[in-house]
Amino acid sequence: MLKAYMEKVFLGNLFYLLSLTIFLLNLSSPVWAGEGGAKQTLSLAGNVYIFGKILDSHKEPVAQAEISVFVNGKPYHFDSKHEISKIYTELDGSFYLALDIPKEKFQQSKIKLKIYKSAYKTQEVYLSPKDFAIKNGEYYTKVKVVLERTLNPAFWIATVVFFLAYILISFELLHRTLAAMLGAAIMLAISYTIGTFNPDYHIISYESAIKAIDMNVIFLLMGMMIIIGVLKNTGVFQWCAYKCYQLSRGNVFLLSIILMVFTAVSSAFLDNVTTMLLLTPVTIEIALALRINPLSLLIPEILASNVGGTATLIGDPPNIMIGSYAKLTFLQFVENLAPVCLISLLVLFVYNRFVFQSEYNKSKIDNVEAFIEKLRQEYQITDKTLLTFGLLIMGIVILMFLLHGVLHMEVSIAALFGASILFAYSAVTKKVDIAHLVEKDIEWLTLLFFIFLFILVGAVESVGLLDMVADGVLNLSQGNLTIAICLILWVSAIMSAFVDNIPFTATMLPITAYLTKVIPGAESGVLWWALALGACFGGNGTIIGASANVVTLGIAEAAGYRITFFNFMKKAGPYTILTIILANIWLLLFF
Template identity: 40%
Template sequence: MSDWHSWAAIAVFVGTYALIISEKIHRVAAALGGAGLMLAIGATDDVSAFYLQDRGIDWNVIFLLAGMMMIVGVLKKTGLFEYLAIWGVKRAHARPFRVMVMLIVITAVASALLDNVTTVLLIAPVTLLVCERLALPAAPFLIAEVFASNIGGTATLVGDPPNIIIASRAGLTFNDFLVHLAPLSALLTLVLIALCWWLFRTTFVYDEERAAEIMELEEREAIKNPRLLVQGLIVLALVIAGFVLHPVLHYEPSIVALLGAGLLIAVSTVETGEVLAEVEWPTLAFFAGLFIMIGGLIDTGVIEKVSDALASGIGGQELGGSMLLLGASTVLSGVVDNIPYVATMAPITSDLVHSMGGGPDHVMWWALALGADLGGNATAIGASANVVVLGIAERNRQPISFWQFTRYGLVVTAVTTAVAALYVWLRYFALA
């Protein structure tokens, strides 16, 4: 590709990003328009956009989301989420901050065991119902859950897609991530709880009358279709087992989710059209446009040039290099999707680790993982979970603007990255 293509691709990406931030046109229209321009100027082509996973639409992500959205759509018809909402609020005695803490902890733990996108798809409907019952704005609770999902996903190999890429390239195991990143993830979850208490302090208004009404409710009465609930929970359990057993079964999560959705539709009496109506099609279209735009940056060599410049700045300095990699990855992952960034940066990091004489669990790998995972909290489009939750909120008439999310995300990202930098310094240098 020529320099002209590189600058044109940058201009399209920056212009599209500016439109998404300004919200003058819908983010889906902006993303699809940007994708169209990338194809029109020749920054990418149909083969890269539609057939190459590492530089075009990641169909595994698209179909994972579609399959899980269908399963969640069926479960919504059973009354399960109403049951969980009433049960959770009663256990928290209808105190808003206690409810938020409970949702944050559940989301963080679930995101470590599953993946952050699947987790928010399951937790967001419960959150919307909880806020409706307590007459609270849903946005602060949904935003807090997104932060928790990205932080919790840092803890394990399967929690966030960049971790899977890093593990494959570096030869790391599930236990390596648990030993090196799970303690920090737990600490950052506590930090997040403290930050949310400060950031959303005006939200925690206790309504004694509503609390009394909720405490009198019987959650079992919320279940509308027990048979469908049993069918849905069995299928969901099988899907989760499929996710966990990926190293053994070698089925991609997207295949597992689609098989689960197909099985649930086949064994239940729910109409196929009703299930498909529950899919967040605008969110999937937004992802497709975003993937194509990022593919244009990859095909024109823009991301590779950024990664090479970062590698040149690092040189052979382990401490300075790990801090630079952590900080730069945090910033870049807040702007572009962290999956193609890590895919591009992983071989460069591998060369750096080799030149430093490091092993598979070298500090540079953990710096890359932390920057990519935590940086996703910075902006409304920094991670897949963010985009999914914004789509769910908009569909339920509780829209979250780009800046509403980002003004909190920048604070959370700055603080958690600072804590992560301190952790890296202490564990791998000061106390090594």
């Protein structure tokens, strides 16, 4: 018990220190930064000015590319005292050079810029006086350089480490947080050991790793965890399960529909993992009282939770990641995904009738009214005041979600605002054990997993692996939008069925962003919706396809009701394929 508590405290402190470090580093971005962040204070005085951007073949900025300047074949020192002859581009790929060359010498000068970055081919740019504009006796020119990728040792090391971490995560050979942390740490360690002496082994800089972490996702998840952690102390979720049975009046098929609707709606506005975590124990109890196998209610709930979570920005982690990366609003998710999710839910009702009706027919309740009364006594609202205040705050947060596109506000701000108000109220009124909530309800391991996962993906993006995949998809689709939609949707669905959809989505984000830019017609954002539908719907395919599946079936197994990998596929697989077909038709018809 003490060991578990110490682990929680350690993880909480570790996350706090990581968040503080990220925040402080993001406060300042030095004008001149060496590889690995070595700050250089350089004089900006001079009479010859060269500025511009370094881009890759996808027109994305190349951060911290090394630029050496040669004047008439000799290295130019920006700071003669420290013999600094190199500068580095900023995180947005921009650079600014101020050279002090006497006017009489400048007219006969030949300037060469030598640009180097690990995983790219070294490129040289030659400038002569005629390339400069003159103003007030000073010379100005703008340079744009596109670097081509090369497969150096850093590429192969990053690729191998990434796929090993991916295998460990997807098949749960190692705890996913530890696997992601190990992979990120290995890449950074290689970059600053071997990579210090041989730049071809430099995978990713510390600054680039920090920039790769999407704190909007981290803070959104944290805020929603706090809100749900407070609300669950009111007994509202158990009470809702009782009301579902009361509405069904003993009709098990009707009960399954009501539970699916409740699960889908809850998963759309909360989080599907949290929803299933709270509903599963109650569902098992009701199923046992009805004398049916709990899995006949739990599997439809799982399918409904993944479908419902697809409908909104905050319903499923892949959507949170897509929305944050692509700057998509809550309303855009609802407008583009909710209709096909509603159709898929209606199809689930019909599908459920064919698959589980025989099990529902085994139900035997001698006295329905007595059983309803038993549930009413057992599952009551325990704190109406906290529930009222919590629902008010939740309503404000959802309203802010809806308006965040108009307000130009990140969704994490809304979540943190609601969480902090609810947290403060709970602390002042002492209605919730704050220490217990921080230790148990904020899933520190999940948040740390996201942090290290972002670094992993940032590393393979830095060495060019994702560029290669994006180019491969582009060539396969031949620039055809219809083919690209089908490719992203079906590949996402198949991959998400067999590996965790969170790391897969993180990998696909920059690839989808590139394809959205270069494929005619994709500017509507349709490829983002294809990725969201594929990753979320595909998660229904197997036990390990989505976190909600793992959590729900883990609780069921602990209660003595286990389903094998292939039996789950047999029950859920046909429905998953059916929903992907529906999604494909939807995307092709309406985009």
